[in-house]
Structure formats: C-alpha cells, structure tokens
Amino acid sequence: QATNDLYNAVTSKLLPTPTKSHYVFNLRDMSKVFQGLLRANKDVFDTPESLIRLWAHENMRVFHDRLVDSTDRTWFRSLVSETIANQFQLNPLCSTIQTRLNLLLTL
Helix, strand or coil: CCCHHHHHHHHHHCCCCHHCCCCCCCCCHHHHHHHHHHHHHHHHHCCCHHHHHHHHHHHHCCCHCCCCCCHHHHHHHHHHHHHHHHHHHCCHHHHHHHHHHHHHHCC
C-alpha cells in the first residue's frame, strides 16, 4: 500500500514538461522497488526498522535519482517521510529511525 500511494503521488505531481521530459513514471518503476525489496538478504534485513530503511532506499533509488531540481527532490523526500509516518504507523520525527532516515533522505 505504501509503495502504491507513493507511486500515485509521484505520477500525479511530477508530470513531464519540456524541461523535465524524462518524468515519465510507469508500473515498471514500482516493480523495481519490489524487486529491490525481494532481493534483500533476510539475515541482514531482519527488523521492521531495517525493512523500512530498505523500502525508503529503494524508492529513493528508483524515483528520487531521476529528479532534476531541488524543489522536486525536497518534495519527494517529504513525501517519503509522510508515507512512512502514515503507512507504517511510525512517527519518523520521534523515532530512532529518524537519524538514519535523515541521512538517507539528505543524500
């Protein structure tokens, strides 16, 4: 559900324009997120926190890496944080995961 919500927000907000003609997102992008999650080693990603970090990383890899301006990147990072808070019942502002997510989301 979280990946679906994120994908729907990205496809509705980040539309292609003449300067951002490569902002064409499709279901293949969403499948890349799932492929990354499925390739995870269960011995390494064995806690809910580590899986959430992996999920955020995969979304950053698939979607964030294609964004060209700081406004879009900032919007996407806040979308990931909001999605984590809403979908995983985790408040990233007062959780131990926040420090690690901040590092991931600021790169």
